[in-house]
Amino acid sequence: MPDASELELIARELRAAEGGGEAASGSPVLDTVFFRGRATLIVEPDHIGTVLRRLRARGYAFLASVHGVDYYPHEPRFGVLYELLDMERVERITVKLRLAGAGPQVDSVTDEWPTANHQEREIFDMFGVRFGGHPDLRRILMPEDYEGHPLRRDFPLGGEPVLFTYNEDETLGSPA
């Protein structure tokens, strides 16, 4: 892990590279979080491609995984997390962005990190986050005709009434 000060250095470098001052509007890095030894950069969704590219140039070349999070009822509602790994120094950094609840959309990074292909599809499937420029944005786990995105927190928990002998008739409806 980069320690807290190195995380700040990375953030400053990224801000400087985009030409913005510290915490200026339009800055790619909105915030840094260092919690329990894990370094997290919170970035502007529009800059995710450039941020990941610069981090790759710094050595974080391996995109270990992409996650989705639903922070409902907070706004911005959705989060997308990119876990990066520097395979030489064995250091990890998390890049996180937040998306609004209405029509969440972010650029795909599949072009440069092909491993993101299936993981972005899964986030789309489970949370409904659309990834612009994704080559094949289809459902990956749920059936193609499934309605809704089941890992959203306002999605009904679902489940079926369990059929036992005593409630068979009322569950299935009386036989015609």
Next chain:
Amino acid sequence: MEVGGERARGREPASSPPAATSPREPHTLRGGRLRISEHGASQLLRGSELRGRTPAVQYDEDDLERHVRERVLTTTLDRAVAWARSNSFFPATFGLACCAIEMITTVASRMDIARFGFEAFRASPRQADLIILSGRVSIKMAPIIRRLYDQMLEPKWAISMGACCSSMGVFNNYALVPADKFMPIDVHVPGCPPRPEALMHGVLKLRKMVQDDPEAGWRERYGAVGTEELLPPPHAAPAGSVPPRGN
């Protein structure tokens, strides 16, 4: 040789009462003697004389009745067929999740379901007449399982193994569907996962069901009467008409 030849060699246990004229044999017949006894019985059933010989034992009315009842088994063809079927299920090689491991164990040497004649797992549903749903059924898998079940030849049976595909168990959420919703199930085996003994118990339950009622009653339970897959009788089409074929 005639019935009762063994006794002449003095192997009758001393404790049994001497029944000199009884044609009954002790039940410890070994193969050779059984055949001899059958020969004697056939002699008897054909009439008394065979090749000019008179049988050594003359039966009176009651002995004859008892003799026939002990040696002749009567049944209906349906029951005989059900008995044969129930002792040689051909399960489909089909594992869904962790329960499949227990299903595999059931077939392996320690549990050895071959004792009951169910060991021949078939790789094609066309050759199987029993499907064991061993694991959770996701709603994406359900149409595939239904298709496998439809491809199996009649008569066919299904066992729902484990909590997940019976009642969805701990996964009662958006992803799963209980097996009863899309196909008829004859036996539910509870457990998470059921031990191999439990699955074996379920299979033996199914065997009993098949012996008592080959249909196992699922068509009535699921409102599927009339959906039997039967070939039309050869005289169904009018004479001279060509059966329609797909283009």
